[in-house]
Each structure stands twice: as C-alpha cells, then as structure tokens.
Amino acid sequence: MNKARLMQVILAPLISEKSSLMADAANQFAFKVAKDSTKPEIAAAVELLFDVEVERVRVLNVKGKTKRFGQRVGRRSDWRKAYVRIKAGQDINFAESA
Numbered sequence: 001m002n003k004a005r006l007m008q009v010i011l012a013p014l015i016s017e018k019s020s021l022m023a024d025a026a027n028q029f030a031f032k033v034a035k036d037s038t039k040p041e042i043a044a045a046v047e048l049l050f051d052v053e054v055e056r057v058r059v060l061n062v063k064g065k066t067k068r069f070g071q072r073v074g075r076r077s078d079w080r081k082a083y084v085r086i087k088a089g090q091d092i093n094f095a096e097s098a
Contacts, residue, residue: 001044009037009045013094014081028085029092033059035080042082050092056085 013019014030022028033042043054060083064076086092 001041003048006041006045006048009034009041010049015094022083023092026085027055027088027090028083031082031084033080033082035061035078037080037082039082042084046084046086052090052092053087054084055087058083058085 011032011034014032016030019028019030022030029046031042031046037045037059039057039059042059043057046052046054060081062079062081064078067074067076
C-alpha cells in the first residue's frame, strides 16, 4: 500500500471513557478514520504509525446529528470510526506518539 495514503487514513484517536475502558479490558483502541478507508488500510496505518501488530479491525459509519441553529436546521457531517484490537502484550501510548 502507498505510504502517503496510509498516513492520511487515521485522522485522530478517540479518547473517551468508553475507549479507555476498552483499551484496558480488551486491548482495543478507537480511531476516527477517513470515510473511504478499508479495514486492511486501517490495520496497515496503525501498524505503521504506532509500531504494533493489529489483530482485528471493526469499522462503523457514524451518522451526523441534525442540529438547530435558531430557526434554521443544520446537519453535522457523517464520519467513520474504527475499533482496532492489537495483539496481547502491546500497547499504544498516545502521549508519546503525539
């Protein structure tokens, strides 16, 4: 896969209470990824950026919310989320990676 493309697949890590619990319990991490990314691309990008071995990738499309701005109705854009499970004994530290 093209290295330049892999650098654009992962947009941001998702840091929340749920993702922190998943990281501790199941060695799973959540990322915001590009809308057109595939599971093999996401796995290769995580392996390239964080130097870990990926065991499994799960992907879901998050629908944007409809919001009101006074009388006008607006809509947030849709985005894609990936849950990446890494092999046992490995860890991703976002503080060091940044």
